[in-house]
Amino acid sequence: MGGETCTVCSEAVSKYKCPTCRAGYCSVKCFKLHKLEPCAPPDHSTPAAAPNKDRILKQSEQERIGGDDEEEEKHRLTPSDLQKLDESAQVKQLLMNPNTRALLEIVRKDPNPVEAIRALRQRPDFEELAQALIGATDYNG
Ligand SMILES: [Zn+2]
Ligand SMILES: [Zn+2]
Structure with a gap:
């Protein structure tokens, strides 16, 4: 120097x-x-702002994707949905029914619960429970 x-x-x-x-x-x-x-x-005058702008654009894009994920999350059972299920009188009534409890027990004990539910949905009594559960989570608010 x-x-x-x-x-x-x-x-x-x-x-x-x-x-x-x-x-x-x-x-x-x-x-x-x-x-x-x-x-x-x-x-000071070099185009340093351009890549910054790109980064901001990408960031908002990611936020949008994140928003989509959140949207999908709404279709799953959340703790508040479970709370609603708890509060649903119809569900409560159904759960008081020994037949309903037996149906749920079948699902719980089955090594393949998805298959068990699919088979049980052929039964009108299980379908009634399923509709009650869906109704409690989707329309109770
Ligand atoms: Zn000088
Ligand atoms: Zn100077």
Whole structure:
């Protein structure tokens, strides 16, 4: 470092650099002369804003995708849905029914509950329970 010439007088070796534009100067006198004209940081005007904008766009895109996930989440049972099931008088009544409890026990004990439910849905009494459960989660609010 130190071979550069003063950008103001072009005679002496520049010992210092302008904190704003990084232009070298040799003395306070030259610095004051340099400061007579406004200067700007050398990389201030480079297109650094463009990739930033892209990043923001991508971010909002991700937020949109995240929103879709949330939308899908609504179709699953949430704790509040389970709360609604708990509060549903119809469901409660059905759960008081030993037949309903037996049906649920079949599902619970089956190694393949999905298949068990599919088979049970052929039975009108199970279908009644299924409709009650669906009704309690979807229309109780
Ligand atoms: Zn100078
Ligand atoms: Zn400067």
